[in-house]
């Protein structure tokens with residue numbers, strides 16, 4: 001187990017575009033392991049590499065029904081149905097907001113050996129793929145909210161103890177209460 005400190009809103013790495021992975025080495029496998037351990041420790045259903053301070057296009061997921069990792073992921077939306085449901089983020093502890101996402105997506109990428117991965121996802125897994133891929137482009141779920149909800153979210157963030165204290169790295173588990181993509185316990 002290698003649980004890593006989680007970067008919080010305010011850390012610039014969460015706003016940067018992550019780089020494509022070009023080296024499929026032992027360090028990449030270790031990164032995936034660290035992400036899985038840190039995600040599980042925090043009770044999240046997904047975690048992207050920038051959230052533990054690594055600017056590479058990698059994320060892991062575990063919805064309970066399916067679990068895995070993706071390197072250099074991409075997705076396309078299938079159909080035009082949407083879903084609206086509560087979303088949170090381990091990097092924005094304590095906040096959850098109803099967020100609109102595509103209901104179904106077609107996902108592609110490679111695994112840590114560079115072998116192609118492709119699958120269709122819907123509902124929670126589709127939401128997770130969209131949320132985590134956003135992280136790799138420096139986009140956070142609050143950016144997906146309508147203007148009024150986003151304003152409220154920004155106010156809540158500014159009033160958070162951790163943000164007021166200028167804390168952008170969270171060590172140790174149990175600090176978050178964010179539900180899907182945050183804690184589920």
Ligand SMILES: [Zn+2]
Nearest residue numbers: 089090091181
């Ligand atoms: Zn997140």
